[in-house]
Amino acid sequence: MIPENVLHTPISYLRGVGAQRAELLKTELGIYEYQDILNLFPNRYIDRTKFYKINELQNNNAEVQIIGKVVHLRTVESANQKGTRLVATFTDETGTIDLVWFKGVKWIRDTLKINEPYVIFGKLNFFANTFSMPHPEMDLLADFNKVGHSSIQPVYPSTEKLAKRGITNRVMRQLVHTVFEQVGNTFVENLPEKILTSLNLISKQEAVRSIHFPPNQELLTKATIRLKFEELFYIQVQLVRKNLLQKQKFLGQPFKKVGDTFMNFYNHHLPFPLTNAQKRVLKEIRADVGSNAQMNRLLQGDVGSGKTIVALMTMLLAVDNQCQACLMAPTEILANQHYQTISKLLEGTNVTVALLTGSSKTKERRILDEQLQSGELSILIGTHALLEDKVQFHNLGLAIIDEQHRFGVEQRAKLWRKNTIPPHILVMTATPIPRTLAMSVYGDLDVSIIDELPPGRKPIKTIHQYENYRAEVYEFIKKEIDKGRQAYVVYPLIEESEALDFKNLTEGYEYITASFPLPKYKVSMVHGKLKPAEKDAEMERFLRNETQIMVATTVIEVGVNVPNASVMVIESAERFGLSQLHQLRGRVGRGSEQSYCILLTGNKMGNDTRTRMETMVRTNDGFEIAEVDLKLRGPGDLMGTQQSGVLALKIADIVKDQDILKAARFQAIDLLKADPHLEQPQNKCVAHTLIQLQRYKNLWTYIS
Ligand code: ADP
Ligand code: MG
Numbered sequence: 001m002i003p004e005n006v007l008h009t010p011i012s013y014l015r016g017v018g019a020q021r022a023e024l025l026k027t028e029l030g031i032y033e034y035q036d037i038l039n040l041f042p043n044r045y046i047d048r049t050k051f052y053k054i055n056e057l058q059n060n061n062a063e064v065q066i067i068g069k070v071v072h073l074r075t076v077e078s079a080n081q082k083g084t085r086l087v088a089t090f091t092d093e094t095g096t097i098d099l100v101w102f103k104g105v106k107w108i109r110d111t112l113k114i115n116e117p118y119v120i121f122g123k124l125n126f127f128a129n130t131f132s133m134p135h136p137e138m139d140l141l142a143d144f145n146k147v148g149h150s151s152i153q154p155v156y157p158s159t160e161k162l163a164k165r166g167i168t169n170r171v172m173r174q175l176v177h178t179v180f181e182q183v184g185n186t187f188v189e190n191l192p193e194k195i196l197t198s199l200n201l202i203s204k205q206e207a208v209r210s211i212h213f214p215p216n217q218e219l220l221t222k223a224t225i226r227l228k229f230e231e232l233f234y235i236q237v238q239l240v241r242k243n244l245l246q247k248q249k250f251l252g253q254p255f256k257k258v259g260d261t262f263m264n265f266y267n268h269h270l271p272f273p274l275t276n277a278q279k280r281v282l283k284e285i286r287a288d289v290g291s292n293a294q295m296n297r298l299l300q301g302d303v304g305s306g307k308t309i310v311a312l313m314t315m316l317l318a319v320d321n322q323c324q325a326c327l328m329a330p331t332e333i334l335a336n337q338h339y340q341t342i343s344k345l346l347e348g349t350n351v352t353v354a355l356l357t358g359s360s361k362t363k364e365r366r367i368l369d370e371q372l373q374s375g376e377l378s379i380l381i382g383t384h385a386l387l388e389d390k391v392q393f394h395n396l397g398l399a400i401i402d403e404q405h406r407f408g409v410e411q412r413a414k415l416w417r418k419n420t421i422p423p424h425i426l427v428m429t430a431t432p433i434p435r436t437l438a439m440s441v442y443g444d445l446d447v448s449i450i451d452e453l454p455p456g457r458k459p460i461k462t463i464h465q466y467e468n469y470r471a472e473v474y475e476f477i478k479k480e481i482d483k484g485r486q487a488y489v490v491y492p493l494i495e496e497s498e499a500l501d502f503k504n505l506t507e508g509y510e511y512i513t514a515s516f517p518l519p520k521y522k523v524s525m526v527h528g529k530l531k532p533a534e535k536d537a538e539m540e541r542f543l544r545n546e547t548q549i550m551v552a553t554t555v556i557e558v559g560v561n562v563p564n565a566s567v568m569v570i571e572s573a574e575r576f577g578l579s580q581l582h583q584l585r586g587r588v589g590r591g592s593e594q595s596y597c598i599l600l601t602g603n604k605m606g607n608d609t610r611t612r613m614e615t616m617v618r619t620n621d622g623f624e625i626a627e628v629d630l631k632l633r634g635p636g637d638l639m640g641t642q643q644s645g646v647l648a649l650k651i652a653d654i655v656k657d658q659d660i661l662k663a664a665r666f667q668a669i670d671l672l673k674a675d676p677h678l679e680q681p682q683n684k685c686v687a688h689t690l691i692q693l694q695r696y697k698n699l700w701t702y703i704s
Contacts, residue, residue, distance in 0.1 A: 006183050007035035015178050016171070024167060028159045037179045038208055040172075041227070041651045042154030045214065048121065049151040054095035059126040067141060068092035069115050070099070088112065090120065090133075097124075098132040117141035137170055152214045176212050190689040191230060192682050195667055201226045225660065228652040232661050234693060236668035237686065239443030243296075244676055246444070252294030253397045253421050258286070259320030262313065265349060270309075277301075277452035278310055284448045285314050285426065289398070295424035298442055301450030302622035303430045303586030304457070310450070311400050312342055314426060319351055319378045323397025323423075326380040328387075328415075330403050332357045332532065333539055337561055338402070339381045346379075356382035356391070359533075387414045395419065400426045430586070431579055432622035434630050436658045439665050451623065459620050460589040462597040464573075464613040473569060473598055474515050480567050481521065481548045485593065487567035490584055492575040493527060493553035501553075502529070508571060509551045522547040554580065563591035573599035574609040578629040581616055608632055630655055 011031055012022035025031040029040060052064045072089040086108055088099040099120065101108050122136040156172040187205040195201070202210075206219070207226040214220035274282070281299065288295035301307045315325035327342075329335040339355040346353055354368050354377055371377035375394030380386065399415040416422040427445070438447055465473060477487045491508055493501040509525050516523060524538045524547040542550045543562050550565070554576075568588045573581060581599070588595040599613055615628045635654045654661065671683065678687035 007033065007038075009034045009182075011037065014175065014182070016175060021165075021167065024162060024165055028162050029157065034179050034183060037176055038183075038212070039650060040156055040176075041211055043157050044155050045220070046153045046155060047151070048153050051119075054092050054097055054131075056094075057097070057124060057131055059124070059131075061123060063121065063123050065119060065121045066090075066092060066097075067117060067119055069117055070112060071115065073109060073112065073114070075105070075109075090118075098130065099136050100132050100134045102134070112138075113140070119144045152217065152220060154212060154214075180209070180212070188685070190685050191233070192671070192685060194682065195233075195671075199229065199663065199667075201229060204230075224651070228657050228660050229664055231649060231652045232657070232664035233668055234689065235440065236443060236661075236665045237672065237690065238693075239440075240665070240668045240672050241676075241690075242444040243446070244672060246296065247293035250294040250422055251292050252289070252424050253321070253323060253395075254292050255286075255289040255317045255321040255323070255397070255424075257320060258317065261320045261349070261351060262316045265313070265316055265346075265351075269345065269347075269349060271345070272454065274309070275306065275450075275452045275454055277450040278306055281310055281448040281450055282313060284446075285310070286317065288446065289314070289317060289424050294422050295426065295446070296444075297426050297446045297448055298438070299426055299428045299448045299450070300432055300438070301428070301430065302432055302453070303583065304453060304590060305430075305450040306454055307402075307428045307430070307450065308338065308341055309345070311402070311426065311428060312345060314400065315379050315398060316351065318398040318424075321397065323395050324372070324375065324378055324380070324393050325398040325400070326382070326386055326393075326396065326415075327400045327402065329381070329383060332359065332383055333536060334402065335381055335383045342379070342381060351379060352377050353379040353381065356380055356385050358383060358385050360385070384411065387411060391418075393418055396423045398426070399423045400428065402428045403430065430622075431583065432626040434623065434626045436654055436661050437626075437630060437635055439661060440635075440654055443665070456592075457589065458592075458594050460585060460595045460597050462585065462599065462617045462620075464599045464601065464617055466603050467571075467600050468603070470600065473600070474512075476596075476598075477549070477567055477569070478516070480596075481516075483593075484564070485566040486542065486545060486548050486550070486562065486564050487569065488550045488552060488565055488584075488587055489569045489571065490552055490554065491571045494575075502527070504572075505551070505553060512549060512551055516549060521549065523549045523551060525551045527553045554584070561590055562587070566591065566593050566595040568595075568597045570597070570599050572601070573613065574601045574605060578612050578615060578625050578632065581612065582622055582625045585616070585620075 010022070010033055011017055011025055012019060014034065014037075017025070029036075031037055031040065046063060048065055050065065052066050054066060054068070057064065068090050069092075070088045070090055074087050074089075075084050076087055077084055083102070084105060086101040086105045090097050090099050117140070119139045119141055120133065120136040121138075122133045125132050125134060154173065154176075155169055156176075158167070158169065158172070187203075187208055189196075189204045191201065191204070196203070201207075202219075202222045204226075207223040207230075210219040210223035211227060214223065281301075285295070285297060285299075288297055299307060299310065311327060315327070318325040327338055329338055335355065335357050339353070343353055352371070354371070356365070356368060360368070368377065368380075369390070369392070372380065373392055373394055380391075380393075385391070396419040399418070401412070401415075412425060412427075415425065433441070480487060489508070489512060491501065491505045493505060505525075505527060509523070513523050524542045526535050526538050530538070538547075539550075541547050542565075545564060550562075565588050568585055570576065570581065570584055576584070585597040588597060597616070599616060601609065601613065605613070611628065611632060615625060619625060652660065671686065672678075674680075675683050678684070678690070
């Protein structure tokens with residue numbers, strides 16, 4: 001076993017690295033110590049099995065490798081007087097090319113051997129009918145055939161600054177080589193034997209060596225898989241462990257019984273049979289709240305999948321167990337809508353429910369506060385006004401948060417502190433996150449998924465249309481309005497181009513009011529610059545069908561429910577992300593009528609835009625859309641900067657390595673279930689590695 005401290009030797013001690021290079025490696029690549037170099041995995045590999053003859057060269061900018069001799073050297077003054085360049089005439093038996101140096105000219109001239117066979121490697125320039133190769137990599141053929149030269153050559157991550165200061169890929173390769181000499185061949189295995197055998201993974205030692213010096217493609221592949229697995233496995237171990245520890249540390253109030261309130265509602269007030277997905281999710285939640293541990297569950301379900309009823313029935317479980325429950329929504333409109341829906345569902349039961357928002361009147365609030373503290377009130381629905389300190393519960397057993405993206409961890413924590421025993425927490429989101437991404441980002445939460453829509457829904461028909469067909473689209477809207485329906489027309493409005501976007505919006509509004517004249521048609525407009533009260537008033541008018549068209553920005557994205565609206569037109573659809581388009585589309589298709597979503601774009605579309613439009617037209621499945629979005633945008637962009645740390649992987653790729661990720665999570669759960677404290681001898685290496693990971697945070701800063 002190598003002593004730990006060799007790997008942790010500061011990089012400046014390495015042969016070939018002085019103070020200056022050490023500083024560069026630190027700032028440019030985050031390399032501090034020996035092991036950081038070994039964890040700098042190549043971006044790609046160059047196949048150096050192929051040798052070209054000069055008469056085979058093509059003008060295609062590829063990297064080529066040639067065997068030949070330098071027969072002549074000359075110095076050329078450059079036209080702009082800025083120094084000289086060195087030009088070597090290089091030949092093989094089929095032709096001649098020029099090798100050119102602009103820097104390090106003296107050193108090259110002194111060391112280059114004339115008429116000795118060399119292997120040269122580099123990119124070609126083609127100019128005035130001749131090939132030249134600037135700054136080739138050169139090895140004497142005699143040296144090239146010696147050890148250390150793999151025909152599959154790694155290319156390491158680099159930066160412009162590194163290249164400029166002479167830390168070329170060749171230098172990096174040399175540094176890696178030197179580190180290997182220093183640390184020897186023995187690496188500590190950090191995966192349990194059982195996992196290695198069951199997944200047929202190669203050892204740590206063989207993997208690290210082969211990733212840097214691949215002897216052949218087969219071992220390179222095996223090394224890559226092993227190291228990807230290791231990386232994902234340790235992220236999962238930490239997430240799963242956090243989840244398990246939380247369950248031990250935070251005891252919840254167990255909702256032991258399913259009582260009269262729940263059963264009465266289920267038997268007499270449920271307006272429709274639950275879907276299988278709803279039933280399954282309720283079972284998962286029941287198992288959580290019925291146990292001694294506090295629940296922390298994420299409920300994902302596409303728009304319209306019926307999360308509200310699940311939320312309500314979970315709250316009834318709380319009531320059956322002498323607890324209060326609250327439901328928090330991100331906007332006043334949504335809180336209001338939840339209150340209306342839930343009050344209606346609870347009609348004829350004796351469950352008490354109230355609404356609390358920023359605009360609740362002082363007098364109402366006083367009564368509400370009293371009822372809340374006495375326990376007389378069972379269910380409280382509201383906005384983040386719920387979080388205020390003066391809102392005090394008698395015994396809050398369950399807190400549900402709708403549309404989780406709008407709320408942060410901080411707010412979740414505030415809810416926790418509302419009760420001596422923290423309430424169970426259920427977070428609901430309508431933004432589907434691909435399963436594998438959820439595993440990585442929310443790996444410490446339990447996740448439930450409603451993946452089935454209530455029966456009888458007519459799938460929304462989605463059409464992509466070019467903007468010059470707008471007149472036809474308006475004709476179509478008129479027909480729908482004649483049938484009694486309503487329509488949304490949505491414009492992009494983003495911060496970066498706010499002024500211009502706002503102009504587009506108002507111009508669009510004017511154009512629409514001209515195309516849909518009074519008195520027959522009435523048009524509403526809602527955007528972020530309106531005061532909340534004005535916005536709400538306008539939404540209310542649309543909701544009551546007093547206006548037939550709602551011109552809006554994405555403020556209507558979340559949750560608004562106007563079942564009579566059957567058309568959604570999205571202007572400049574190319575400017576929206578896939579998830580956002582899908583969210584917007586979810587505003588229609590909420591009634592029994594056939595609904596339509598029309599995506600308008602300019603005539604010129606890039607490949608990404610085309611893919612987005614095609615995906616929207618092809619499917620209504622939010623999870624499928626999320627998968628495509630993940631592939632287009634990458635995980636960092638999809639989740640925002642907030643969680644990008646978790647996604648800053650060194651070798652694995654959440655999109656491409658989904659199978660490895662699943663295996664890693666499965667193995668992590670399996671191992672921790674059997675040995676939660678990592679005490680068994682065969683798992684010592686895991687415990688040990690975790691300590692390491694926490695100690696050397698510079699490597700794994702992304703683990704919270
Ligand atoms: P979301 O998941 O978007 O919050 P909602 O809870 O608002 O969805 O439900 C959307 C609509 O579907 C509501 O009108 C609701 O009454 C209805 N719904 C929910 N579950 C069912 C079901 N099992 N059968 C029929 N309709 C349902
Ligand atoms: Mg909802």
